[in-house]
Ligand SMILES: CC[C@@H](C(=O)O)C(=O)SCCNC(=O)CCNC(=O)[C@H](O)C(C)(C)COP(=O)(O)OP(=O)(O)OC[C@H]1O[C@@H](n2cnc3c(N)ncnc32)[C@H](O)[C@@H]1OP(=O)(O)O
């Protein structure tokens with residue numbers, strides 16, 4: 206069911222400093238920051254030849270990454286995102302198999318303008334999983 210690895214997300218406290226690490230120290234192409242209030246994050250994407258790295262900074266009091274950063278003050282890998290051909294069919298199959306879909310269960314539009322869903326980390330080996338419509 207899952208296809209390509211779309212991105213690996215890293216939660217950070219300071220997006221400008223994190224972007225500089227990827228741009229200058231690692232020599233990568235880093236996008237301009239984009240605020241996504243509906244997701245409670247500001248994001249930049251690092252483009253790699255085979256996938257992307259998503260750097261996330263909390264946005265707003267209700268950010269879903271706030272507690273993660275309290276537990277991991279230096280930042281850390283927050284989620285992996287896999288592409289699926291049909292996100293609603295994937296969700297229905299996962300729910301039938303007992304996985305927990307986070308939030309309302311309805312896909313939201315993600316950072317690439319495509320529908321996304323999140324799956325509970327406790328159901329996937331301690332890793333938060335994002336699904337994105339291919
Ligand atoms: C940029 C837009 C979009 C895109 O298009 O790419 C994005 O990526 S948005 C990214 C941010 N959005 C989300 O993460 C939405 C889904 N996330 C959530 O709903 C919450 O973050 C969460 C997964 C429910 C966790 O919320 P939190 O407040 O941290 O809950 P708890 O403190 O109760 O944690 C419960 C339990 O789960 C462990 N946990 C939490 N986060 C992670 C994580 N990222 N990876 C692995 N494990 C995680 C946490 O440690 C708790 O475990 P125990 O202590 O053992 O109970």
Ligand SMILES: [Co+2]
Pocket residue numbers: 212214259284286335
């Ligand atoms: Co993501």
